[in-house]
Amino acid sequence: MADSEEELSLLETLDHLLDRGVVIAGEATISIGDVDLLYLGLNIVLANIDALTRNRR
Amino acid sequence: MKNVVVGIHLERDDISAGQAFPIADVWLSALELHDDQPLGDRDLLLRVAKMRAELLEHATFIAVRYGCVVPPLPPVQPHWRATLQKNRDNVEMTLKVAASAPKPRPRREDFTSGAAYLRALHESSAEVDEAFKRAAEKAIDAIEVRWLPRDNASLEMAALVRRDCVDAVRAAATKLKEQFPRIPFLLSGPWPLEAFAE
Numbered sequence: 001m002a003d004s005e006e007e008l009s010l011l012e013t014l015d016h017l018l019d020r021g022v023v024i025a026g027e028a029t030i031s032i033g034d035v036d037l038l039y040l041g042l043n044i045v046l047a048n049i050d051a052l053t054r055n056r057r
Numbered sequence: 058m059k060n061v062v063v064g065i066h067l068e069r070d071d072i073s074a075g076q077a078f079p080i081a082d083v084w085l086s087a088l089e090l091h092d093d094q095p096l097g098d099r100d101l102l103l104r105v106a107k108m109r110a111e112l113l114e115h116a117t118f119i120a121v122r123y124g125c126v127v128p129p130l131p132p133v134q135p136h137w138r139a140t141l142q143k144n145r146d147n148v149e150m151t152l153k154v155a156a157s158a159p160k161p162r163p164r165r166e167d168f169t170s171g172a173a174y175l176r177a178l179h180e181s182s183a184e185v186d187e188a189f190k191r192a193a194e195k196a197i198d199a200i201e202v203r204w205l206p207r208d209n210a211s212l213e214m215a216a217l218v219r220r221d222c223v224d225a226v227r228a229a230a231t232k233l234k235e236q237f238p239r240i241p242f243l244l245s246g247p248w249p250l251e252a253f254a255e
Binding site: 008009012013014016017018019020021022023024 | 062064065102105106109110119120121122123125131132134151153243245248249251252254255
């Protein structure tokens, strides 16, 4: 019981970390080897598809 | 080195762990990491989650969704400082409730346009027993509540509560469970400002 509660608490914590809070602008440079191929100004978000579609609505 | 941002804070002294970056009239907290460390690393996620909890114990802050890396510093939103000042003694609690009748999730391949698919996704949002919603709002003595659709199987009540009311909110949730034994729900928190950060 204690293990499942701990697991639930961890899942909830990670859900909040990945799917809540303000999204602030970030930047990324996509490189292969030492060559910068693309520079992107974007909101860098690690989230699941549900979260992304909710944000677009 | 790079830094993954954790939150936005009112004062420098509020940042009791990690790095602190001044940004206009507020402060960013962040965890420093090597340039080649991937953000998807499990241990890193756990370290950031732990740091979030430590920071919240010290003072309320605005949560930044995981994934933002500095430098460069992001643009500042003019309302951040006022939001932090207003909620200095408040935290968020979350009540995640299972839908009374989960609706099937639409399949992307059944729609020719993205807009139609998004509409269908929206319409498939979960609904919760109205009596439970009213009882939950009444039981949890919040400054403000917001019901947020999570997916087709659950809905979430974000409650802004005073820090010194967290135990009372937990007790209220226990009573709510006795009152509505057939409605599965999960109370979690305290959390930093997430739903009430905007």
